[in-house]
Amino acid sequence: AQSVAQPEDQVNVAEGNPLTVKCTYSVSGNPYLFWYVQYPNRGLQFLLKYITGDNLVKGSYGFEAEFNKSQTSFHLKKPSALVSDSALYFCAVRAFKSSARQLTFGSGTQLTVLP
Amino acid sequence: DAMVIQNPRYQVTQFGKPVTLSCSQTLNHNVMYWYQQKSSQAPKLLFHYYDKDFNNEADTPDNFQSRRPNTSFCFLDIRSPGLGDAAMYLCATSRVDEDSTDTQYFGPGTRLTVL
Numbered sequence: 054a055q056s057v058a059q060p061e062d063q064v065n066v067a068e069g070n071p072l073t074v075k076c077t078y079s080v081s082g083n084p085y086l087f088w089y090v091q092y093p094n095r096g097l098q099f100l101l102k103y104i105t106g107d108n109l110v111k112g113s114y115g116f117e118a119e120f121n122k123s124q125t126s127f128h129l130k131k132p133s134a135l136v137s138d139s140a141l142y143f144c145a146v147r148a149f150k151s152s153a154r155q156l157t158f159g160s161g162t163q164l165t166v167l168p
Numbered sequence: 169d170a171m172v173i174q175n176p177r178y179q180v181t182q183f184g185k186p187v188t189l190s191c192s193q194t195l196n197h198n199v200m201y202w203y204q205q206k207s208s209q210a211p212k213l214l215f216h217y218y219d220k221d222f223n224n225e226a227d228t229p230d231n232f233q234s235r236r237p238n239t240s241f242c243f244l245d246i247r248s249p250g251l252g253d254a255a256m257y258l259c260a261t262s263r264v265d266e267d268s269t270d271t272q273y274f275g276p277g278t279r280l281t282v283l
Contacts (some may be wrong), residue, residue: 085270087271087272089274091208094256094277094279095276095277096172096174096258096260096274096275096276096277097211097258097260097274098274099271099272099273099274102271141208143210143211147270155213155225156213156272158210158211159210160209160210161208161209161210163208
């Protein structure tokens, strides 16, 4: 079985400061890892993904994530937070080349960037 | 722009009155998914179509059905909505082939209210 943990329900950060949203995963074999962002009353927007290769993945809106196999983590980061980054963030995992289509999502982390 | 479209964005129905939610896509993706999301929780996969093949999740109630008349459209039918079915319903699509990473792209969602 695959699972994702987002240990923080809420993260607060001041505008201009770096932000980190944490994610750890469990999956059989190699993982596909994803980050999505959700604004109020909207669908999930794809931010970035890790498939293979470079452990540092760059995505939309200045976000990046670092894959750490030994720690089974895929933390989302941004060097300088904006108020407009305030939203709900979901990490998701799927087993590499799995025939199962299902993405397993974490419980979400509400990010608030304070002006 | 290629996208996933959901109609309507907001749907109000009465307890027990059948309702249909619509999803269309211009991405030419071969997989379409329906998720239920309650109160900023993680999205819960209800079922998906891989081309014409319907795949139901084991814990999806029989009250929920789906139709995919062609590649572009997919419908979610709730036969007898209960108060507990009030939620955001998200449609997503992905392309599955040997070279793809099966990234799921989401529509804006339909918020269902049951009176």
